[in-house]
Amino acid sequence: MSMSRHMRRSILTAYGLGLRLYPAEFQGRHAAEMLQCADAMLSESNSNHRTVLLLVEDFFRSLLTETFVMTIPRIPQLAILLTLTTFIAGTGYLISHQVLRMSANDPQIQLAEDAASRMTEGENATDVVPERRVDIASSLAPFVIVYDDSGRPIASSAYLDGSIPAPPRGVFEFVRSDHEERVTWQPRPGVRIASVMTRTPRGFVVAGRNMREALVFKLAAMGWLVANVALTALWLLMPLFGGSKTPQLQVTV
Amino acid sequence: MVTSDINASWNPSPLTPAVFHILLALADGQKHGYAIMKQVDKDGGGSLRMGPGTLYGSLQRMAAAGFVRELEEADDDRRRYYCLTGTGQRALDGELARLRQALTAARQKGLSAATRAITR
Numbered sequence: 001m002s003m004s005r006h007m008r009r010s011i012l013t014a015y016g017l018g019l020r021l022y023p024a025e026f027q028g029r030h031a032a033e034m035l036q037c038a039d040a041m042l043s044e045s046n047s048n049h050r051t052v053l054l055l056v057e058d059f060f061r062s063l064l065t066e067t068f069v070m071t072i073p074r075i076p077q078l079a080i081l082l083t084l085t086t087f088i089a090g091t092g093y094l095i096s097h098q099v100l101r102m103s104a105n106d107p108q109i110q111l112a113e114d115a116a117s118r119m120t121e122g123e124n125a126t127d128v129v130p131e132r133r134v135d136i137a138s139s140l141a142p143f144v145i146v147y148d149d150s151g152r153p154i155a156s157s158a159y160l161d162g163s164i165p166a167p168p169r170g171v172f173e174f175v176r177s178d179h180e181e182r183v184t185w186q187p188r189p190g191v192r193i194a195s196v197m198t199r200t201p202r203g204f205v206v207a208g209r210n211m212r213e214a215l216v217f218k219l220a221a222m223g224w225l226v227a228n229v230a231l232t233a234l235w236l237l238m239p240l241f242g243g244s245k246t247p248q249l250q251v252t253v
Numbered sequence: 254m255v256t257s258d259i260n261a262s263w264n265p266s267p268l269t270p271a272v273f274h275i276l277l278a279l280a281d282g283q284k285h286g287y288a289i290m291k292q293v294d295k296d297g298g299g300s301l302r303m304g305p306g307t308l309y310g311s312l313q314r315m316a317a318a319g320f321v322r323e324l325e326e327a328d329d330d331r332r333r334y335y336c337l338t339g340t341g342q343r344a345l346d347g348e349l350a351r352l353r354q355a356l357t358a359a360r361q362k363g364l365s366a367a368t369r370a371i372t373r
Contacts, residue, residue, distance in 0.1 A: 026313070033332060034305035037287045041305075058304020066310050 008042050011052060018059055023070040071236070078235050082228055089224035096216045101194065105182050107142050108196040111207035112180075115144050116198040119205065125155035128205070134158050136165065137191050140210050147172070148203040158208070160187050167197060167206060175199050184211070268348045271311045274301060276320065276337065276345040283324060285332040286312070320344055 015038050019031040038055055045051035115128040125146035134143040136158050143158035145165075151172045153164040165187040175181045179199045186192050195208030268276070278284060278292035286308055293303050312335060315321045320341035324334040337345070 026310070029313070030305075030309040033286050034309055036332065037290060037305040037308070040287050041290075054302055054304050058306045062304065062306025062310045066306070069310075069314075 008039075011042065011055075012039055015055060015059070018063075021063055022066055025070065026066050074235070074238075078232065081231050081235065085224060085227040085231060089220050089227065092223070093216060093220035096220070100211065100216060101184075105194055105196055108194065108207040108209060109182075111142055111144055112196040112198040112205050115146070115205045115207065116200045119146070119200045119202065125203075129155040130157045132157060136160050136187070136193060136208075136210050138210075142207060142209040145206045145208075146200075146203065147206070151204070154203070160191065165193070167193075167195065171197055172204060175204055267351060268344060269311075270301065271303060271307055272315060272320070273345070273348050274303070275308070275311055275315065276341055276348070279321060279335060279337045279341070280345060283334045283336040285334050287332070289335065315341070 012035065016031075016035050019027060019034060022031065041051050041055065042048065118128045119125065129144045129146060132141070134141045134157050136143060137160055143156070145156040145158055146154050147166070148154050151166065151169065153166065156164040158165060167183060167185045171181055171183050171185070175197045176199065181197050182195070183197065184192055184194050192211045193208045194211050195206050197204055197206045274293040274296060275289055277296055278289045284292065286305070289312075290303050290305070290308055293301060293308075312321060312323075316323055316335075318340075319338055321335045322338050324336060326334070
């Protein structure tokens with residue numbers, strides 16, 4: 001059964017468009033002859049159905065093979081790109097973390113010194129602590145905790161799992177002699193507190209707040225992931241471009 | 254002779270069906286792509302049909318491996334011609350020897366299909 005001219009032209013047009021999916025180098029070198037072959041196969045075939053099936057099967061199989069063959073030598077290129085994005089994301093994270101950490105103590109210094117000053121003037125511990133309760137695991141709001149001279153909490157606006165958190169014992173000892181200390185401590189995994197501890201006549205004042213490290217890390221990780229996915233996609237699609245000419249369809253019926 | 258020494262020691266890995274049939278198709282002279290496809294079809298008795306993608310992908314790798322060579326001149330239809338190289342010829346000889354040996358072994362074991370293939 002012979003194929004109509006229109007049908008043959010349509011199949012060859014589709015085949016020619018499909019050839020654009022091959023890597024540019026292969027496409028530029030062989031696409032025109034592949035199209036000529038397909039044209040000749042359809043013209044001379046006794047079984048058009050079988051020939052079309054052969055063309056379709058061959059197209060997909062060789063497209064996968066050629067893409068794979070062209071991809072392997074370029075793997076080091078992708079590795080370099082991904083290493084670069086990892087380095088950039090890592091550096092970005094470290095810089096943001098450092099900037100955040102350097103400015104993290106600013107409000108706490110003021111809060112701790114104000115509270116210590118008010119207590120020196122005779123105010124009660126409960127008066128210098130803000131009324132608003134802060135769950136330090138979830139809130140980023142600054143908080144104040146007042147401890148007596150033995151390090152026992154006597155007033156606090158901060159709570160963690162229902163109790164008042166306390167910095168490591170050594171910090172109290174240090175502040176007892178040096179008056180003030182800026183310290184980052186971790187009352188439980190995943191909660192890091194940037195705090196300032198100041199000495200008062202009757203004990204210690206700690207002002208602190210949860211750091212935004214998790215958010216910064218999430219942002220850096222997200223940026224890294226998006227950049228890597230975009231680069232990998234670009235890297236996979238790159239062989240399709242490269243100045244190759246689209247094969248010209250010249251059907252002779 | 255150096256050449257015969259190389260021939261005697263030639264023992265490459267078995268060839269893929271596509272490579273073997275392309276080498277076989279080119280054994281009697283240079284051909285362009287479509288002529289190779291038709292020859293492969295004929296040599297395989299219709300059992301092995303090769304599409305353009307498989308053919309040109311194989312030819313590209315075979316040229317890189319030194320089995321075939323692309324000729325400088327093209328015909329009026331701008332079709333490129335390919336011919337066997339010495340390496341390709343030796344690979345084909347090696348593969349044919351391997352097949353011959355396999356068929357002989359099959360015949361000795363009384364395998365009917367192989368015997369029919371030999372006697373045909």
